[in-house]
Amino acid sequence: MRTGAAKSVVSAASTMSSGGGRNSPVVAMHWFRKGLRLHDNPALLSSMSAASSSRTGGKVFPVYVMDGDCYQIRRSSALRANFLVECLLDLDASLRACGSRLYVMSGDPVDVLPSLFDEFGVTHLTYEADETGEPYAVKRDEQVIAAANEAGIEIDSFCSETLHPLAEGYVAKVGGSAERVPRTMSAFQGLLSRMGNIAKPMKSPTSRDFPKQDHSSYEGEMLPPSKSTDLPWPRCPKEEVTPVWGPDDCKKLKPVARGGESKGLSQLKEGMKRPAWVASFEKPKTSCTSLKPSTLAISPYMSLGCLSPRTVWYAVSETIEHAPASVSKSKPPVSLHGQLIWRDFNNLIAHSANQQKPGSWGVMEGNPYCRQVPWSNDVKLLNAWKEGKTGYPWIDACMAQLRTEGWIHHLGRHAVACFLTRGDLWQSWEEGAAHFEAELLDADYALNGFNWLWLSCSGFFYQYFRCYSPIAFQKKNDPSGVYIRKWLPELSKLPNKFIYEPWKAPRSVLEEAGIQIGEDYPRPIVDHGPVSKENMSKMAYAYDEHKAKSEGATKAAKKGKGPPKKKRKTQMKLK
Numbered sequence: 001m002r003t004g005a006a007k008s009v010v011s012a013a014s015t016m017s018s019g020g021g022r023n024s025p026v027v028a029m030h031w032f033r034k035g036l037r038l039h040d041n042p043a044l045l046s047s048m049s050a051a052s053s054s055r056t057g058g059k060v061f062p063v064y065v066m067d068g069d070c071y072q073i074r075r076s077s078a079l080r081a082n083f084l085v086e087c088l089l090d091l092d093a094s095l096r097a098c099g100s101r102l103y104v105m106s107g108d109p110v111d112v113l114p115s116l117f118d119e120f121g122v123t124h125l126t127y128e129a130d131e132t133g134e135p136y137a138v139k140r141d142e143q144v145i146a147a148a149n150e151a152g153i154e155i156d157s158f159c160s161e162t163l164h165p166l167a168e169g170y171v172a173k174v175g176g177s178a179e180r181v182p183r184t185m186s187a188f189q190g191l192l193s194r195m196g197n198i199a200k201p202m203k204s205p206t207s208r209d210f211p212k213q214d215h216s217s218y219e220g221e222m223l224p225p226s227k228s229t230d231l232p233w234p235r236c237p238k239e240e241v242t243p244v245w246g247p248d249d250c251k252k253l254k255p256v257a258r259g260g261e262s263k264g265l266s267q268l269k270e271g272m273k274r275p276a277w278v279a280s281f282e283k284p285k286t287s288c289t290s291l292k293p294s295t296l297a298i299s300p301y302m303s304l305g306c307l308s309p310r311t312v313w314y315a316v317s318e319t320i321e322h323a324p325a326s327v328s329k330s331k332p333p334v335s336l337h338g339q340l341i342w343r344d345f346n347n348l349i350a351h352s353a354n355q356q357k358p359g360s361w362g363v364m365e366g367n368p369y370c371r372q373v374p375w376s377n378d379v380k381l382l383n384a385w386k387e388g389k390t391g392y393p394w395i396d397a398c399m400a401q402l403r404t405e406g407w408i409h410h411l412g413r414h415a416v417a418c419f420l421t422r423g424d425l426w427q428s429w430e431e432g433a434a435h436f437e438a439e440l441l442d443a444d445y446a447l448n449g450f451n452w453l454w455l456s457c458s459g460f461f462y463q464y465f466r467c468y469s470p471i472a473f474q475k476k477n478d479p480s481g482v483y484i485r486k487w488l489p490e491l492s493k494l495p496n497k498f499i500y501e502p503w504k505a506p507r508s509v510l511e512e513a514g515i516q517i518g519e520d521y522p523r524p525i526v527d528h529g530p531v532s533k534e535n536m537s538k539m540a541y542a543y544d545e546h547k548a549k550s551e552g553a554t555k556a557a558k559k560g561k562g563p564p565k566k567k568r569k570t571q572m573k574l575k
């Protein structure tokens with residue numbers, strides 16, 4: 001019996017080819033958690049390979065368990081919940097096209113899966129490993145593995161969430177200690193270059209690959225949810241749950257992307273239609289004010305694993321080969337490959353933090369990568385930010401896009417994250433990250449945590465004296481405020497001159513535009529100029545404290561090391 005330790009793709013291939021002539025039929029369950037796709041899914045292929053190793057009667061049961069406590073549901077906005085539902089429906093449709101189907105249950109997988117092991121007579125369990133160490137996933141997997149072991153079920157998990165496996169790939173390469181992983185992108189790029197080739201993505205299975213299996217006895221049962229409100233609430237008492245979505249919120253949604261692997265693959269294909277654009281892509285040069293995404297907009301699919309990173313990597317490589325020779329090719333970290341490298345880097349750091357201190361990723365206290373900053377806690381300011389009522393049109397427009405489409409361009413995220421934390425409002429990045437987790441279609445445990453540390457200057461980026469202006473930054477990119485006019489229609493009649501600073505408009509101009517400041521649109525909740533300077537001083541103080549503490553700790557550590565050394569010498573002499 002195997003323990004379910006994470007496997008690399010290479011070993012996945014060997015498992016798959018090891019079939020042949022079992023007497024008792026293999027009944028494999030492939031447990032979808034993230035990785036909601038058929039393509040490049042080594043764990044799914046392995047379940048099929050195991051089933052086909054039986055002479056007759058091998059079966060595969062693809063299963064998904066909806067649990068209100070999991071990262072994918074626990075804080076869902078209506079948009080995000082809807083996206084997950086669409087992904088499950090798409091997955092079910094693709095499986096049915098192969099003569100299979102998706103079995104969906106609701107509840108805690110720790111209870112639900114053992115009952116399904118019995119129901120289906122499961123002998124093998126496969127799943128994609130969750131390597132970041134996200135606390136819910138860790139606890140869930142430990143308990144499910146224990147139950148499967150007890151039931152004598154063979155377990156295989158596979159690492160296919162990142163370009164290379166985190167533990168057996170990157171961490172192994174730096175000597176096996178998660179503390180030693182690179183802390184900067186350039187050092188991480190160095191590590192990546194020593195990792196060897198990225199494994200080629202595996203093909204999607206077809207109906208020929210699935211065992212011939214009769215699913216009719218479960219027809220009409222264990223179906224995927226058909227609407228967002230079918231998803232379960234978190235399992236904690238109802239009164240502890242902030243109802244971020246409900247039936248009324250689920251009407252007339254306008255998400256930036258519709259869920260599912262098929263849609264994700266089409267979106268990727270669409271993006272790859274412009275080889276010159278792909279080859280010369282430089283993230284900082286993409287527009288954050290265009291009304292349609294100026295980047296690939298595949299992140300919602302990446303976060304739920306509807307698209308495999310290796311598939312995207314090789315799609316980009318192949319597309320670049322078709323770019324005209326005259327195109328000057330961009331390089332990581334700003335190129336499209338660079339974006340995928342950032343993604344692996346973020347995942348590795350989350351993994352490393354949780355290896356050093358379980359559960360520390362995504363929070364300030366105890367997080368080995370996060371500086372401690374005494375943020376304040378002002379519900380009014382926080383809510384104004386969440387609701388897009390700060391009085392700064394560029395910030396409020398971004399928050400309106402987030403609320404409506406579940407997505408904002410990377411630089412828009414920069415602006416609102418800086419504004420909430422070190423820039424203007426001095427509120428904790430944890431609050432911002434929690435709101436993003438609820439609202440972003442692409443909410444991702446590793447990426448969200450990493451980027452909030454970066455933007456709040458709590459980790460990885462420390463130039464707190466460089467601050468986004470909520471006015472000037474966008475004025476030069478979008479002088480006529482096209483983006484603001486779309487997302488804040490109440491300001492649409494303002495002349496260009498005042499679109500970023502409506503409070504400065506003379507009364508006659510405001511009257512003509514039909515706006516009363518304080519009524520139709522809020523006054524600025526803080527004065528950016530002085531407040532951002534004040535916050536820089538607070539940040540400088542927090543950094544000094546951090547330095548003093550770490551120097552103190554180093555001295556204490558050195559001091560602490562003194563006596564044992566002497567002791568050792570004495571002991572050696574004695575010997």
Ligand SMILES: Cc1cc2nc3c(=O)[nH]c(=O)nc-3n(C[C@H](O)[C@H](O)[C@H](O)COP(=O)(O)OP(=O)(O)OC[C@H]3O[C@@H](n4cnc5c(N)ncnc54)[C@H](O)[C@@H]3O)c2cc1C
Pocket residue numbers: 283293295296297298299300302303339340342343344346408409410411413414417436440442443444445447448449451452455
């Ligand atoms: C405060 C803040 C929070 C964020 N939270 C998330 C989050 O929860 N989920 C999320 O997917 N992204 C997050 N990002 C990163 C980034 O903004 C998005 O990944 C990107 O905008 C997605 O758009 P795209 O698919 O068009 O990206 P493209 O530029 O086309 O890049 C392709 C893929 O590369 C990866 N990628 C791109 N940028 C980054 C980055 N900076 N770091 C790591 N990986 C990246 C994504 O998987 C993305 O889909 C956050 C950024 C900030 C500043």
